[in-house]
Amino acid sequence: MHLDRDQKEALRKRLRRAEGQVAAVGRMIEEDKYCVDVLMQVRAAMAALGKVGQIVLENHLDTCVSAAFQADDDAERQAKIRELMDVFAQYGNFGTR
Amino acid sequence: MHLDRDQKEALRKRLRRAEGQVAAVGRMIEEDKYCVDVLMQVRAAMAALGKVGQIVLENHLDTCVSAAFQADDDAERQAKIRELMDVFAQYGNFGTR
Amino acid sequence: MHLDRDQKEALRKRLRRAEGQVAAVGRMIEEDKYCVDVLMQVRAAMAALGKVGQIVLENHLDTCVSAAFQADDDAERQAKIRELMDVFAQYGNFGTR
Amino acid sequence: MHLDRDQKEALRKRLRRAEGQVAAVGRMIEEDKYCVDVLMQVRAAMAALGKVGQIVLENHLDTCVSAAFQADDDAERQAKIRELMDVFAQYGNFGTR
Numbered sequence: 494m495h496l497d498r499d500q501k502e503a504l505r506k507r508l509r510r511a512e513g514q515v516a517a518v519g520r521m522i523e524e525d526k527y528c529v530d531v532l533m534q535v536r537a538a539m540a541a542l543g544k545v546g547q548i549v550l551e552n553h554l555d556t557c558v559s560a561a562f563q564a565d566d567d568a569e570r571q572a573k574i575r576e577l578m579d580v581f582a583q584y585g586n587f588g589t590r
Numbered sequence: 591m592h593l594d595r596d597q598k599e600a601l602r603k604r605l606r607r608a609e610g611q612v613a614a615v616g617r618m619i620e621e622d623k624y625c626v627d628v629l630m631q632v633r634a635a636m637a638a639l640g641k642v643g644q645i646v647l648e649n650h651l652d653t654c655v656s657a658a659f660q661a662d663d664d665a666e667r668q669a670k671i672r673e674l675m676d677v678f679a680q681y682g683n684f685g686t687r
Numbered sequence: 688m689h690l691d692r693d694q695k696e697a698l699r700k701r702l703r704r705a706e707g708q709v710a711a712v713g714r715m716i717e718e719d720k721y722c723v724d725v726l727m728q729v730r731a732a733m734a735a736l737g738k739v740g741q742i743v744l745e746n747h748l749d750t751c752v753s754a755a756f757q758a759d760d761d762a763e764r765q766a767k768i769r770e771l772m773d774v775f776a777q778y779g780n781f782g783t784r
Numbered sequence: 785m786h787l788d789r790d791q792k793e794a795l796r797k798r799l800r801r802a803e804g805q806v807a808a809v810g811r812m813i814e815e816d817k818y819c820v821d822v823l824m825q826v827r828a829a830m831a832a833l834g835k836v837g838q839i840v841l842e843n844h845l846d847t848c849v850s851a852a853f854q855a856d857d858d859a860e861r862q863a864k865i866r867e868l869m870d871v872f873a874q875y876g877n878f879g880t881r
Contacts, residue, residue: 494622501619508616515612518642519605522598525591528650529673535643536680539636543876545615546632550872553625554865562853574845576626581841583633584876585834640779647775651768659756671748678744681779682737688816695813702810709806712836713799716792719785722844723867729837730874733830739809740826747819770820777827 494549495556507545514538546584591646592653604642611635643681688743689750701739708732740778785840786847798836805829837875 496504515538521531561573593601612635618628658670690698709732715725755767787795806829812822852864 494619494625494628496619496622504619505616508612508619512609512612512616515605515609515639518639519602519609522591522593522601522605525593528591528646528654529677531591531646532643532650532677533680535639535646539639539643542612542615542632542636542639546629546636547869547872547876549625549628549632551865551869553629554868555862557625559853559861562850570850571846574842577845578838578842580626580629581838581872581875583630584872585838644772644775644779648768648772651771652765656756656764659753667753668749671745674748675741675745678741678775678778681775682741688813688819688822690813690816698813699810702806702813706803706806706810709799709803709833712833713796713803716785716787716795716799719787722785722840722848723871725785725840726837726844726871727874729833729840733833733837736806736809736826736830736833740823740830743819743822743826747823751819774820774823777824 494552496552500548500552504545504548507541507548511538511541511545514541543584550580591649593649597645597649601642601645604638604645608635608638608642611638640681647677688746690746694742694746698739698742701735701742705732705735705739708735737778744774785843787843791839791843795836795839798832798839802829802832802836805832834875841871 514534518531518534518538521534558573558577561569564570611631615628615631615635618631655670655674658666661667708728712725712728712732715728752767752771755763758764805825809822809825809829812825849864849868852860855861
C-alpha cells in the first residue's frame with residue numbers, strides 16, 4: 494500500500510473503530526441482549542470494516558492502478574483490471590458469487 | 591438472546607475468529623501489504639462477522655420469532671415480521687437501502 | 688403464494704416497473720450511453736426486483752411461516768427456518784456465499 | 785460505451801437472459817408458486833442483471849478509465865476514481881449505503 498503518514502493514521506483510526514464495534518458485539522452476547530439489537534450491531538461492525546475497505550480501494554485506484562494504466566504495459570493493465578473485477582465480485586452485489 | 595451454554599461458546603468462538611481476522615487487517619496495513627490482499631482480508635473479516643450474524647438470526651427465528659408466532663397475539667407477530675424485514679433490509683441485497 | 692387480489696395487483700405493478708427498468712438498460716446499450724450511467728440503471732433495475740423480493744418475503748412470513756410456526760409440528764417449523772436462512776444467504780450480506 | 789460488435793451482441797444476449805428471468809418471476813406469481821421458489825427466481829434475475837453490470841464495468845475499466853488514466857489530466861483521473869467509488873458503493877457490500 495502507498496499511504497502517507499496521515500492516510501495511514503486515518504486508516505488505523507477507522508480500524509480501531511471497527512475493532513470497537515466488534516468488541517461491542519461480544520459484550521452484547523455476554524449480556525444476552527435482544528437478538529435483533531445484536532444483529533444490528535454486527536451489521537454496524539461490518540459497515541465499519543466496509544469503510545476501511547473503501548479507503549484501501551480508493552488509495553489502490555489512485556496509486557497502483559493509476560501507475561499500471563500509465564505505464565506502457567498492456568499485460569500489467571489487464572492484470573489490474575482482472576484484480577479489480579475480483580474485488581468487485583467479492584464485495585459486489587452482482588449476485589454472481 | 592436465548593442461547594444454551596454450548597451455543598454461546600460456539601458463538602464466542604466465531605467472534606474470536608472474526609476479531610482475529612480484523613487484527614490481521616491491522617498487521618497488513620502496518621506492513622504495507624499489497625492493497626488487493628488487504629481488501630480480501632477485510633472481506634474475510636466481514637464474512638466472519640456475517641457468520642456470527644447468521645447464527646444469531648437462526649437462534650432468533652428458533653426462539654423469539656417462534657414464541658411470538660405461537661402466541662395468540664397478532665400485534666406481536668406483526669412486530670416480529672417488521673423486525674425481520676428491517677434485518678433483511680440491513681443485511682440484504684434487495685438493493686433498496 | 689397467498690396473495691389477495693390487491694396484493695397481487697400491487698406485485699404485478701412492481702414487476703412491470705422492474706421490467707421497464709430492464710428495458711431501459713437495453714435502450715441505453717443500443718444508444719451507447721456512458722458506461723457509468725448504464726451501471727446505475729442496471730442497479731436501479733436490480734433494486735426494483737429487490738422490492739418485488741421484499742414484498743414476497745413479507746407475505747411469506749405473514750402466511751406460510753406463521754402457519755408453520757403455529758402448527759404443532761416442530762419438523763415443519765425447522766424446515767421453514769432452514770428455508771429462511773437459505774433465502775438470507777442468497778440475498779444477504781453475510782459474506783458467506 | 786465502447787463495445788465492438790461482438791461485445792455488444794454478447795451484452796444483448798445477457799440482457800435477454802435477464803429479461804427471460806424477470807418474465808419467469810411474473811409467471812410464477814400468476815401461477816401462485818411457493819414463495820421461496822419465487823424469491824429464488826427473483827434472485828436469479830438479479831444475478832443475470834448483475835452479470836450485465838460486470839460486463840459493462842470491465843469494459844469501462846478497459847476503455848474510459850484506461851484512457852483517462854493514460855491522459856496527462858489529473859482532474860479527469862480523479863473524476864474517474866470518484867465515479868468508480870460511487871459504482872462500488874451502489875453495488876458493493878461496504879455496508880455503508
